[in-house]
Every structure is written in structure tokens, then in C-alpha cells.
Amino acid sequence: MQEISFRNDILPLKDKLFRLALRITLDRAEAEDVVQDTLIKVWNRRDEWAQFDSIEAYCLTIARNLAIDRSQKMEAQHIGLTPETQEMPDALTPDRQLEDSERLKLVHQLVNELPEKQRTILQLRDIEGKSYKEIADLLQVTEEQVKVNLFRARQRIKLKYNEIETYGL
Amino acid sequence: MDYKYIEQLLERYWNCETSLEEEQILRAFFQQKELPAHLLRYKSLFVYQEVAKEEKLGSDFDERILAEIERPVVRAKRLTMHSRFMPLFKAAAVLALLFTVGGVVKESLGSGSAGVVYVYDQFENRATDPQVAYEADTARVPVNKVVEKPRIENTKQ
DSSP: OOOOOIIIIIGGGHHHHHHHHHHHHOOHHHHHHHHHHHHHHHHHTGGGGGGOSOHHHHHHHHHHHHHHHHHHHHHHHTTTOOHHHHHSOGGGSOOGGGTTOHHHHHHHHHHHTSOHHHHHHHIIIIITOOOHHHHHHHHTSOHHHHHHHHHHHHHHHHHHHHHHHHHOO | OOOHHHHHHHHHHHTTOOOHHHHHHHHHHHTSSOOOHHHHTTHHHHHHHHHHTTOOOOTTHHHHHHHHHHHHHHHOOOOOHHHHSHHHHHHHHHHHHHHHHHHHHHHHHHHHHHTOOOOGGGGTTTTTOTTTTTSOOOTHHHHHHHHTHHHHHHHHO
């Protein structure tokens, strides 16, 4: 296997890692921290790079685990919130780029309301365009489980979206 | 235009039976401006997938991460017991050297004067006469002769 360079092979993954972390933590600042921690962690284990089949999958796995850790910590901190703030958490405030369209905002919100596993799988499949096998390896589950989760995620989005389309908000 | 194919793809998409390529076709299809009414409602679902792909980190991120990564290399200086006491060893060595050199210098300077016994009254009688003042010491001569005396007594026995 050829030499892996941090600048050329790992740093360009940052946006992909960021999107995954953002999908899990639902917070830009947290997601950015996750990417930074991931890259530093990967860098510190540079002696082992040659052993990995896919450095990208390795980075994504680390990013996902770190993001889940962080979002759990965040949830623990949010216990004392009042009902009004819980109805409209930070996670639902749309990102700047998505602001221009109400509909996109709605989809964004629907996707982010999914359980973490479905959200991650939907992100990897529909946005990053990964195969079922890659996702299964990355999440350390079977391909069947990936399909089941993806199916539920798509069905749920379709259902919710149709409801809102048909009956309005 | 016939949308049968797209409808079919969409149905298979909901059932997770589409391949990655077919999903790409769907995304491309929903990028178009003109869509039939019954498909229009799903437009934003697929447009969202494209838009969400554009989510990116700030441009200053690279610099920060590279600074973060290159820092530990500078920091990674471990002090061993040996290197920690090196300055002390050096100081001790310099002190030892100074003492040795000092001792040698003192020794060589001191020996010049220490071996000499000044006998000032040796030339007392002649000191007034400059011509003989520095002549060899003649006082020893009679002393040497005195040593021979007991020998004579021994031979008599």
C-alpha cells in the first residue's frame, strides 16, 4: 500500500467528517471540535496507518464515536431545560446555507429528528453516496441492519413529509 | 414525457432497492426546473441531499489543525536522569579542573621558595666586603671534618 500523507489523504476528508459529525451532534461548533479531535487522534496513531484497508472508513468510524460521545454529554447537560426550549432546540435552527428555502429547512428538520443510527445511515447513503457494505463496515453492523434502518428512515421521512405537504404545518 | 421510469425508481427508492447509480439519477432528475405536479412534492427531499453535501468547514480550519499537529513534535523533548543532571556534572567538572590547575600552579610557584633556607648570618663577617660577599659557603668545610672523629675511636677498640 502506498504511503499515506496527512495533508493529501486525510485532511481532505475533513468536510465529510464534518457533515457526519454535524448530522450526529446537530451543532456546528461541536461538530467542528469532533473533526479536530478525530484528525488529531488519527495523526497520533500514524504508525498504524499502513494496516488499514481504508483510511476514510477509519476516520469516519472515529468521528462517529466521538460525535456520539459528545452528543450524549450534551444531552446530559440539557436535562434541566424548560418545555418551551425543548420544543425548539438549537439543533433545529437551520444552517445558514439552508435558510433560503422553507422546504429544505423542513427536510433538514425531519432528517435531524430521526434516531441517531437512522440519521447516520441516511447521511452516509443519500448524501455521501456510500454502498451498503461500506456503511455496514463503518458502523460494525450487518448489511441487513443497514438496509432496515435506511428503510425506516426513508419511510419515516416520506410519511412526515407527505403529512405536512397534505395537511400543512 | 413519460415519467414511468422515475416513478418506478422512486418506488424502489422508498423500499431501499435502488443502487447508488439509480439514486444519483433520481437526484439529477429532481434538479430540473420543470417537474410534473405529482413529483414536484419530492423535489426538496432530493435537492436537500445535494445541498447538504455542500456543508463545509471554514477555511481557517486547515491552519488550526496543522498547527495543532505540528506542535507536539516541538514539545516532545524528554529529559532523562542523565541529561537533567548534565549541567551539574559540567559545573563539577569545571570546578575540579580549576582546583587541579590551581593546585598545580600553587605547587610550582610555591616550590621555588619553599626549598630555600635563608641563612642570613652566614656571611655576616664578610658582608662589608662586596668582593667576597657571594663566594661559596665555606662554613660547611669544618663540619665535614668533624664527622670523621668517632671513626678513629672505633678503630682503637
